[in-house]
Amino acid sequence: MNRAALRRVWGLVYRHLALYRRSWPRLLELMYWPVLQMVVWGFVTSYVAGIQTNAAGLAAAALLGGALLWEVALRGQMGFSISFLEEIWSRNLGHVFVSPLRPRELVAALMAMSFIRVVVGVAPAVLLAWLLYSFGLFRMGPVVVVFLLALLLMGWAVALGVTSLLLRYGAGAETLAWSVLFGIAPISCVFYPVAVLPAWLQPVALALPASHVFEGMRAALLHERIAWGHLGWAFVLDAAWLVAMGWVFMRQFQAARVKGALLNIGE
Amino acid sequence: MSSDAIHAEALTKRYRTDGPPAVDGLTFRMPRGATWGLLGGNGAGKTTTIAMLLGLLVPSGGRVACLGHDMARDRFEALARMNFSSPYIALPARISVAENLRVYAHLYDVPQAERRIAQLAEELQLGELLDRPAGELSAGQKTRVALAKALINQPELLLLDEPTASLDPDTGDWVRSLLERYRAESGCAILLASHNMAEVERLCGHVLMLKQGRVVDEGSPAALVAKYGREDLEQVFLDIARGRQRAVAA
Numbered sequence: 001m002n003r004a005a006l007r008r009v010w011g012l013v014y015r016h017l018a019l020y021r022r023s024w025p026r027l028l029e030l031m032y033w034p035v036l037q038m039v040v041w042g043f044v045t046s047y048v049a050g051i052q053t054n055a056a057g058l059a060a061a062a063l064l065g066g067a068l069l070w071e072v073a074l075r076g077q078m079g080f081s082i083s084f085l086e087e088i089w090s091r092n093l094g095h096v097f098v099s100p101l102r103p104r105e106l107v108a109a110l111m112a113m114s115f116i117r118v119v120v121g122v123a124p125a126v127l128l129a130w131l132l133y134s135f136g137l138f139r140m141g142p143v144v145v146v147f148l149l150a151l152l153l154m155g156w157a158v159a160l161g162v163t164s165l166l167l168r169y170g171a172g173a174e175t176l177a178w179s180v181l182f183g184i185a186p187i188s189c190v191f192y193p194v195a196v197l198p199a200w201l202q203p204v205a206l207a208l209p210a211s212h213v214f215e216g217m218r219a220a221l222l223h224e225r226i227a228w229g230h231l232g233w234a235f236v237l238d239a240a241w242l243v244a245m246g247w248v249f250m251r252q253f254q255a256a257r258v259k260g261a262l263l264n265i266g267e
Numbered sequence: 268m269s270s271d272a273i274h275a276e277a278l279t280k281r282y283r284t285d286g287p288p289a290v291d292g293l294t295f296r297m298p299r300g301a302t303w304g305l306l307g308g309n310g311a312g313k314t315t316t317i318a319m320l321l322g323l324l325v326p327s328g329g330r331v332a333c334l335g336h337d338m339a340r341d342r343f344e345a346l347a348r349m350n351f352s353s354p355y356i357a358l359p360a361r362i363s364v365a366e367n368l369r370v371y372a373h374l375y376d377v378p379q380a381e382r383r384i385a386q387l388a389e390e391l392q393l394g395e396l397l398d399r400p401a402g403e404l405s406a407g408q409k410t411r412v413a414l415a416k417a418l419i420n421q422p423e424l425l426l427l428d429e430p431t432a433s434l435d436p437d438t439g440d441w442v443r444s445l446l447e448r449y450r451a452e453s454g455c456a457i458l459l460a461s462h463n464m465a466e467v468e469r470l471c472g473h474v475l476m477l478k479q480g481r482v483v484d485e486g487s488p489a490a491l492v493a494k495y496g497r498e499d500l501e502q503v504f505l506d507i508a509r510g511r512q513r514a515v516a517a
Contacts, residue, residue: 004376007373007376008373008374008376010373011369011370011371011372011373011374012370012373012374014366014369014370014373015359015362015366015367015370018362018363018366018369018370019359019361019362022361022362022363022400023361086359090357090358090359090360090361091356091357092356092357092358092359094323094353094356095351095356095358095371095416096374097323098321098322098323098346098349098350098351099346099371099374099375100343100346100347100374100375100376101374102343254325257322257323257324257325258324258325259282260282260315260318260324262318262323262324263314263318263323263324
């Protein structure tokens with residue numbers, strides 16, 4: 001990416017940062033749900049840990065760790081999709097699409113905004129988990145950073161799919177931006193191992209990067225070992241999903257240019 | 268293709284393969300530095316034409332080049348040297364005017380962005396508006412901000428969709444004067460879609476009359492008025508829109 005391209009990406013990121021600077025409810029909303037989730041799961045964890053067995057204590061840690069890590073995928077996807085929706089809501093896409101901003105630069109800007117939203121949203125929850133429940137996310141070791149990255153990449157892959165649907169169906173597909181990852185959660189095995197799922201559903205779960213990340217997280221927490229195999233698969237699947245969803249996004253972008261959907265995408 | 272401001276060849280758009288064309292074989296060459304008008308009733312194909320010129324819409328047939336760049340192949344090269352304004356496409360309402368202009372200065376890679384914004388603020392009398400959210404401005408103020416956005420990159424080709432719609436006569440006149448001044452100083456080519464015939468007569472050296480996606484007549488406003496034996500362009504527009512015979516040319 002050359003200097004002009006980076007500047008265009010920054011232009012769009014700046015537009016969103018300016019929006020947050022002027023809207024404290026938006027800023028608060030970024031932190032609200034991750035913190036709320038963490039508080040609920042923190043109490044559940046405290047209750048389970050209170051059973052006073054070693055297994056219960058480890059299960060409690062796995063629950064809270066799962067809840068916090070899942071927030072990264074969730075907020076990553078929402079941060080991307082909602083930043084795109086902000087352009088639709090403000091009826092600004094026409095101006096953006098007739099500027100020299102390339103589609104790949106638009107995607108880069110949305111990823112940058114997603115990253116910022118994840119940091120602002122999830123960091124307070126991680127800090128509170130440590131302060132209130134003595135749960136340090138980094139007890140899993142530095143490998144947790146790799147887990148977080150793998151989940152963020154998955155969130156972006158899902159967001160590319162959602163944004164493709166927004167290009168195809170306009171704001172009518174808006175609900176998906178909020179809900180799609182909740183639908184994937186049961187087969188992402190956030191709180192239980194893949195082995196718990198029915199045999200026919202396990203291959204579906206193992207096609208998702210998240211299920212490998214959470215298998216890896218449980219291995220780190222329960223057995224204090226790094227499941228390199230699962231980590232490797234998580235990144236291979238992330239790459240595959242990103243390529244596939246990137247292709248779908250570009251196809252839908254071109255289709256929107258053919259159908260004229262970019263002219264009235266907000267309707 | 269040529270180095271005209273715009274060179275359209277048999278430009279066609281069908282939204283449905285079995286439906287009528289929204290634009291049907293549009294061919295024209297607009298020279299650099301000229302101001303042309305795109306006139307036609309609702310549904311005549313003006314917005315579709317502008318969207319194709321901007322690369323926002325892929326033509327079903329034909330081709331178009333802006334500033335010598337084929338819009339099918341290297342539209343981004345052209346887009347960096349063009350700009351666009353329409354009252355129907357908003358700027359983000361919750362961020363300030365200055366922030367909006369800064370965003371577009373980045374998107375168009377404008378050198379010395381702050382100096383350019385200050386210059387535009389002075390030319391368009393935006394000084395007191397710079398820190399106000401764009402959504403809190405009056406229609407006239409929004410139009411001035413939209414024009415500032417459209418001029419931020421000192422475009423060589425400016426596409427304007429009804430630039431004075433919903434403005435009072437005083438503000439409308441002010442905008443027209445600004446456009447005249449900018450064109451004279453910069454040599455920018457301007458393509459203007461408008462329903463305001465007086466505006467077109469004042470600004471445009473050449474007019475394309477569209478009906479059902481086709482150019483049904485063209486020429487300078489004065490030549491069209493003379494050709495149809497009318498007193499002004501509005502009457503010519505009504506003749507064409509209602510399918511009346513030309514008074515003189517027929």
